[in-house]
Amino acid sequence: MEIRQIPDYPNYGVTRDGRVWSYNINKFMKPYSRPKHGNVIYLWNDGIKFCKYIRRLVFETFTEDIPECVIHKDGNIFNDKLENLKSSSFSEVAITMLKKRKYSxxxxxxxxxxxxxxxxxxxxxxxxxxxxxxxxxxxxxxxxxxxxxxxxxxxxxxxxxxxxxxxxxxxxxxxxxxxxxxxxxxxxxxxxxxxxxxxxxxxxxxxxxx
Structure with missing residues (x-):
């Protein structure tokens, strides 16, 4: 199991299956699941607390790419495994949302x-x-x-x-x-x-x- 350090957050690492590791306490952290937005985690850096989407941490850490949006291939916003993530743009996300409304x-x-x-x-x-x-x-x-x-x-x-x-x-x-x-x-x-x-x-x- 590979734990790779999160860019700009030296005290934390992330795995390909979407778990966040704290080097400070030497264990995996518990994420917070937001029904409409997915999994988030709180990270500290220089005494400041940041709320980060786990999907973006996983994608950016392992691909070294910083897209406008990171979305889930299977539509499950709680499945933050690397193979389930892909980059997208704001316009593509907007089109997808319109299609969902159309077929609601x-x-x-x-x-x-x-x-x-x-x-x-x-x-x-x-x-x-x-x-x-x-x-x-x-x-x-x-x-x-x-x-x-x-x-x-x-x-x-x-x-x-x-x-x-x-x-x-x-x-x-x-x-x-x-x-x-x-x-x-x-x-x-x-x-x-x-x-x-x-x-x-x-x-x-x-x-x-x-």
Missing amino acids: NRKICRVNIATKKADIITIRRKDNDYSRINQAVHRRAVTSGGCFYYYIGEKDKLVAEIKARIHSDKLSLESLSMRDKYSPYIRIIKKHIKNHQKYLEILEGIEEYA
Whole structure:
């Protein structure tokens, strides 16, 4: 794992997967997640506190390029891995935002987990449930209110996200079992895996057009 010193901030380093290391305390720092803006971190230099976007720290540190904007390839503003970042301009970002507004009323498939039934809905920004459903269709959450939500034709993306979470949980379970086989978290992780496997079974029964 490579930790590279952040330019202009000699007391801090950053990794390719988006973690910030403090040389002062010799450990990784906890980022702050802002729902509409992504992950930020607070760095000190010459007694002054700076708020920095982690995506920009990662991109500029490893590419030595300073673009107008740094954006996420997969649209997930919390995925600050280097391979998920690319440079952009203010005009390109503005065009992307306009496209998002244009397609904000795309049809969404809602799958009730308990009944395993699917229906098609649309949401608008003024709707009370807009925020939580929007987070679900952009996979910041797998489920919301006992349902799956995904745009028509994007069920495979939700399935891929669930499989990735299962894989991550299995790795965590293996590591934890080796360190402390009596840890109470083992049961919790196993439950997470079981739930996500159940989710996959439900989605497999939903017709592809939905």
